[in-house]
Amino acid sequence: MARKSTSHVQSAPGHGSRFSLWIYVHLQQLRLTMREIWHTPLTSLMTIGVIGVSLALPAALMVILKNAESVTAEWQNGTQITLYLQKGTSDAEIQALQARIQQNAQVASVRYISPEQGMSEFKALSGFSDAQAYLSDNPLPPVLEVKPRQAFHSTQESEQLLRSLKQESAVQQAKLDIQWVTRLNGIIALARQLVHLLAGFLVIGLMLTVANTLRLYIFNRRAEIEVMKLVGATDGFIQRPFMYLGFWYGAVGGLVAWWLSEVLLLLSERAVTYLAELYDSNFRLVGLGSADGGLLILLGVSLSMGAAWFSVHKHLREIEPQ
Known part of the structure; x- marks a missing residue:
């Protein structure tokens, strides 16, 4: 009886054999x-x-x-705030305003565009170079281009910065160039x-x-x-x-x-x-x-x-x- 029991245990398939059989059956069914x-x-x-x-x-x-x-x-990474200053603002006031804005922790850079520089860029980009001859004076105002830091490029933070910059007395109009992206x-x-x-x-x-x-x-x-x-x-x-x-x-x-x-x-x-x-x-x-x-x-x-x-x-x- 003991010999028969040993023979039965030895002939029983192991877990590896059953798993191999399971794999074989499923692969055959796939085929x-x-x-x-x-x-x-x-x-x-x-x-x-x-x-x-x-x-x-x-x-x-x-x-x-x-x-x-x-x-x-x-496009949102190129967020920019444009400040149109009052005509007649002196260079000293502009420099002081530029320095104050640059000290803001949310601001990465401030670029000043004079009326003369703005007219030159307008002539180069628009193609209406002859139109200046019909103007008695330069109608363009001084402009400050404010670029927020990368960490403050979201719409909410840019609009918050815009509201604070609008409160400057020398600023006539402020424009956020990300509204259309929103x-x-x-x-x-x-x-x-x-x-x-x-x-x-x-x-x-x-x-x-x-x-x-x-x-x-x-x-x-x-x-x-x-x-x-x-x-x-x-x-x-x-x-x-x-x-x-x-x-x-x-x-x-x-x-x-x-x-x-x-x-x-x-x-x-x-x-x-x-x-x-x-x-x-x-x-x-x-x-x-x-x-x-x-x-x-x-x-x-x-x-x-x-x-x-x-x-x-x-x-x-x-x-x-x-």
Whole structure:
């Protein structure tokens, strides 16, 4: 009896063997479900196409928003307050005001532009160099350009600095050159919410497509499923190939979505580059990147397998052997 017991213990598979068998079974199931996709190319391509487009549209819009945010961040770094001084302000008063502003902890630099220098810049930039001949005097006021420190570039802090500078008696008018950027940030925030809403609708469509496709697979294999249940197969064993079908649909659909977003980016790159050059900018579009592309594929797999589990779990309960 002791010898038989020893023989039984030695022949029992170890944890490593069971794990290797588990890996082998799942890899074989992955290969078989891939073959199943190749056997139904039209249905599979339509399903993968729907998944790819459903993921590509919000992904492309998010790429556009990401690039727009990077542009506005660069513009916000160029925050500047322009102080238009009273005409007739003496040079001594201007120098004293400039020194006081420079001592402010929020200020990085102060640049003085005299009326003569302002007229020279106006002539160079506007192209109306002959217009000065018709002016009896220089109408431009003295100007101080105040640049806040990097730590105080936010809209609230810049507006606070603007209010304090307006209180100087020599200042006739003050202008913050970031207000339009604030409005643009508001538009981008609204666009982001609309993108999230659109992505939600597309995700629902994606899951319904995968669920409906797998429902057709289940009904086509109804007799096979009934036989498997008769011989004692569990629901988990039966639904495994359908889950792997969902995995392949999501993975390939995510790759298609990544490819489509890159194609849209390439098609837009020339126009964006031309527009940037008109504004003397070296801005270039930035795509998803490997990390975001991997997340897009993972999202496709997760949504597709979630839809597969819901569809298979629901319909397997309705199939019982007669």
